[in-house]
Amino acid sequence: MAELESVIPKKSNLKRNIWLLAFALVFVWSVWGIFVVETKWSNVGTIAQVLRAIARFFPPNWGYVLELGQATFDTFLIGLLGTFLSLVLSIPVAWFAAHNISPFVPICYPVGRFIMTISRSVHEVVWALIFVAALGLGPFAGILALSLRSIGFVSKMTAEQIEDIDYRPIEAIRAAGGSRIDEILWGIIPQILPQFIGTAIFQWDINIRRATIIGIVGGGGLGLLFSIKMQAYQYSDATAVLVAILVLVLAGEYISTKLRSMIS
Amino acid sequence: MEATKPTQPLNVVEHLEEHKKRRFFYFLSGIGVLILIFWSFYYLNIPLARFFFMLGPIGHKINQLFIWPDFGYINNLGMLQSIVETFQMGIFGTFVGLALCVPLAWFASFNMTPNKILLYPLGRGVIIGSRSIYELIWAILFTMILGFGPLAGSLTCVLATIGFSGKLMTEAVEAIDMGPVEAVRASGAGEIETFFWGVLPQVQTSWTGIGIYGWDSTFRMATIMGYVGAGGIGMYLRETIEMLEYEKTGMTLLVIIILVIISEISSAWARNKLS
Amino acid sequence: MAQHNGAEALRCENVHKTYQGGEIALKGVSITADKKEFVGLIGLSGSGKSTLLRCINRLVEPDSGKIFLGDKEITSLNKKQLKLMRRDIGMIFQEFNLINRMTVLQNILSGRLGYVPLWRSTLRKFADEDLEKAVEISELVGMKPYLHKRADALSGGQRQRVGIARALIQGPRLLLVDEPTSSLDPAIGRDVMKEVRRISKELGVPVLISIHDVNLALDFADRIVAMRDGEVISEGEAGEFNQKRLEDIYQYKI
Numbered sequence: 001m002a003e004l005e006s007v008i009p010k011k012s013n014l015k016r017n018i019w020l021l022a023f024a025l026v027f028v029w030s031v032w033g034i035f036v037v038e039t040k041w042s043n044v045g046t047i048a049q050v051l052r053a054i055a056r057f058f059p060p061n062w063g064y065v066l067e068l069g070q071a072t073f074d075t076f077l078i079g080l081l082g083t084f085l086s087l088v089l090s091i092p093v094a095w096f097a098a099h100n101i102s103p104f105v106p107i108c109y110p111v112g113r114f115i116m117t118i119s120r121s122v123h124e125v126v127w128a129l130i131f132v133a134a135l136g137l138g139p140f141a142g143i144l145a146l147s148l149r150s151i152g153f154v155s156k157m158t159a160e161q162i163e164d165i166d167y168r169p170i171e172a173i174r175a176a177g178g179s180r181i182d183e184i185l186w187g188i189i190p191q192i193l194p195q196f197i198g199t200a201i202f203q204w205d206i207n208i209r210r211a212t213i214i215g216i217v218g219g220g221g222l223g224l225l226f227s228i229k230m231q232a233y234q235y236s237d238a239t240a241v242l243v244a245i246l247v248l249v250l251a252g253e254y255i256s257t258k259l260r261s262m263i264s
Numbered sequence: 265m266e267a268t269k270p271t272q273p274l275n276v277v278e279h280l281e282e283h284k285k286r287r288f289f290y291f292l293s294g295i296g297v298l299i300l301i302f303w304s305f306y307y308l309n310i311p312l313a314r315f316f317f318m319l320g321p322i323g324h325k326i327n328q329l330f331i332w333p334d335f336g337y338i339n340n341l342g343m344l345q346s347i348v349e350t351f352q353m354g355i356f357g358t359f360v361g362l363a364l365c366v367p368l369a370w371f372a373s374f375n376m377t378p379n380k381i382l383l384y385p386l387g388r389g390v391i392i393g394s395r396s397i398y399e400l401i402w403a404i405l406f407t408m409i410l411g412f413g414p415l416a417g418s419l420t421c422v423l424a425t426i427g428f429s430g431k432l433m434t435e436a437v438e439a440i441d442m443g444p445v446e447a448v449r450a451s452g453a454g455e456i457e458t459f460f461w462g463v464l465p466q467v468q469t470s471w472t473g474i475g476i477y478g479w480d481s482t483f484r485m486a487t488i489m490g491y492v493g494a495g496g497i498g499m500y501l502r503e504t505i506e507m508l509e510y511e512k513t514g515m516t517l518l519v520i521i522i523l524v525i526i527s528e529i530s531s532a533w534a535r536n537k538l539s
Numbered sequence: 540m541a542q543h544n545g546a547e548a549l550r551c552e553n554v555h556k557t558y559q560g561g562e563i564a565l566k567g568v569s570i571t572a573d574k575k576e577f578v579g580l581i582g583l584s585g586s587g588k589s590t591l592l593r594c595i596n597r598l599v600e601p602d603s604g605k606i607f608l609g610d611k612e613i614t615s616l617n618k619k620q621l622k623l624m625r626r627d628i629g630m631i632f633q634e635f636n637l638i639n640r641m642t643v644l645q646n647i648l649s650g651r652l653g654y655v656p657l658w659r660s661t662l663r664k665f666a667d668e669d670l671e672k673a674v675e676i677s678e679l680v681g682m683k684p685y686l687h688k689r690a691d692a693l694s695g696g697q698r699q700r701v702g703i704a705r706a707l708i709q710g711p712r713l714l715l716v717d718e719p720t721s722s723l724d725p726a727i728g729r730d731v732m733k734e735v736r737r738i739s740k741e742l743g744v745p746v747l748i749s750i751h752d753v754n755l756a757l758d759f760a761d762r763i764v765a766m767r768d769g770e771v772i773s774e775g776e777a778g779e780f781n782q783k784r785l786e787d788i789y790q791y792k793i
Contacts, residue, residue, distance in 0.1 A: 177625035177653020
């Protein structure tokens with residue numbers, strides 16, 4: 001037995017067990033907080049009541065397919081335009097935040113990184129709230145919210161790709177007397193373009209999903225329709241919206257997977 | 265590298281025409297994309313002029329939101345409680361979601377699924393369903409069914425975690441080396457033993473990483489869940505916006521951003537610690 | 540060096556270079572190249588050949604020393620003048636340094652970047668005469684049939700020919716060639732050397748070529764400059780380099 005212990009040291013297990021215990025305690029605390037302290041079970045009702053509440057959503061009402069199709073198309077366009085705008089806005093951010101081409105590293109680099117962090121840390125709904133407040137209800141607020149939310153991811157990926165480029169073509173351009181702008185236009189852009197397009201397609205897929213929610217806070221499209229139907233207690237209409245969202249999102253995912261495999 | 269076949273011999277003029285033809289094609293596609301974009305703006309009834317007027321109000325709004333947040337607003341018991349509640353929702357959602365992801369990712373991986381007819385579509389369906397319907401919509405549905413409060417929010421967080429981590433964990437299983445799996449099977453193990461001895465050791469590291477990312481995304485979700493009444497600090501967003509108390513909205517946003525950054529720092533620390 | 544008076548195209552005087560890490564690459568190198576001369580730089584890797592080449596067009600900034608092209612001092616040029624000067628110095632690289640996702644024609648045209656205004660390089664729209672010249676030069680290096688192929692679809696030897704064409708379209712007064720054969724099969728490398736020599740003689744452009752393959756250097760160069768540890772240790776006509784002298788240079792039995 002002593003021999004075995006010398007081969008398999010026991011020390012690390014103690015530390016691990018303390019961590020596991022801590023996680024377990026935190027989890028129990030959360031469960032207790034949610035289910036015991038915060039939830040009034042009398043409000044939730046019996047299982048039968050819950051089931052009845054669920055049953056109200058069925059069957060879906062397909063009586064307003066035209067309106068639904070219109071909203072689906074709106075959502076699709078909001079996702080597309082939001083992505084497009086984010087691509088445009090990401091270019092300067094990526095330029096600032098890529099260490100190797102940043103115009104003035106001590107200032108531009110932190111500025112670029114800061115924009116990335118803010119863009120990613122603020123939830124799309126919060127972005128939408130800001131733009132709805134500034135612009136009023138409608139798809140434009142949604143487009144701007146999506147694009148601001150997407151800058152972080154797109155510019156981060158692009159900056160990383162720029163930092164990973166092959167310097168040899170750039171050396172050749174420099175040797176031929178090309179300017180710094182020539183180096184970017186001829187040396188960097190052709191190298192990162194395919195990856196950039198891949199990032200854009202990936203982001204578009206995510207933005208379709210996000211576009212469905214932006215409407216709930218006033219950004220138009222399917223989300224708006226959903227919240228209208230819910231507020232009017234037309235639950236079976238709302239189910240139809242959900243199905244439309246599902247179809248749109250799955251179609252977007254399918255197309256984006258196909259497109260990305262076409263590129264690579 | 266294999267040499268490419270030469271194209272048919274062309275004279276100088278033909279070469280130049282070929283070159284110009286290609287440039288013209290790119291030019292046309294560029295114009296096409298631009299037309300499409302402007303048409304979309306037109307179709308969605310977006311008054312572009314308003315964009316420039318927006319800069320005024322948005323500056324004003326940001327001024328209200330960020331320059332002078334009502335710092336005193338955090339000093340009320342409800343706000344502090346809701347912060348605690350947000351953490352509880354995030355933790356519950358992450359733990360339960362990840363625990364459910366373990367079997368779901370196993371079921372939904374095409375190479376390791378124990379049952380192709382029943383469990384495979386079940387795993388896929390749950391993961392795709394939680395992914396495709398946006399979390400906030402689930403939150404609205406849950407509040408309709410279960411009433412307002414953190415119960416709806418924490419269930420949403422569970423689904424959010426499944427949606428985010430489930431797909432990644434499935435992909436990790438699908439990428440494993442089948443050699444050890446065959447070795448375990450050859451020793452007469454059943455499906456469950458194969459999973460524990462052949463699959464789990466291989467995906468342990470990547471699953472842990474995915475789990476930590478899952479916490480990030482789930483917690484961010486938990487901070488806004490309250491906007492639809494599903495518990496947590498997001499409630500104050502809606503409340504203060506509806507009351508037009510933008511200073512308080514600003515403070516709430518500030519708190520949310522700080523919470524998210526804290527959670528991101530802690531998960532970055534955990535990732536570092538593990539690697 | 541007086542004997543080269545008037546006829547020399549390139550003159551380096553006492554060039555020093557120490558890299559940031561403290562590695563001393565050049566310890567006072569002086570060399571010259573005549574008009575139409577084909578000069579081979581030989582020596583082990585790490586002897587400073589590539590650094591010397593890059594100091595001449597200041598891709599690597601020399602610490603001290605003077606470099607003249609004709610009667611212009613390259614080392615005293617400011618940034619703008621340097622760009623203009625670089626147009627006159629064509630460079631051919633060991634790993635071709637092509638823009639992989641562009642066509643052969645576009646790669647050749649990228650040699651004109653020092654000449655064209657910004658709007659042209661942005662829109663990739665070159666003047667007809669540049670295009671005609673590109674097609675002409677592609678014929679000279681035997682790449683005309685591949686003009687609209689992408690660079691990454693070519694074989695190594697073909698890529699190096701595009702690299703040569705790109706340097707030639709600059710209309711250079713000097714060609715710097717950095718190990719052109721070491722990424723290629725021996726037979727193809729020999730073809731490329733033949734090509735570079737033929738073109739340089741045809742166009743009357745002097746060539747400074749770094750090459751670690753001694754046999755290739757002896758076969759193609761007019762004059763040999765041997766380097767070791769950042770210094771020139773031996774130089775002379777290619778015919779003067781016998782077995783004994785080479786063994787001294789490489790400190791190794793060949």
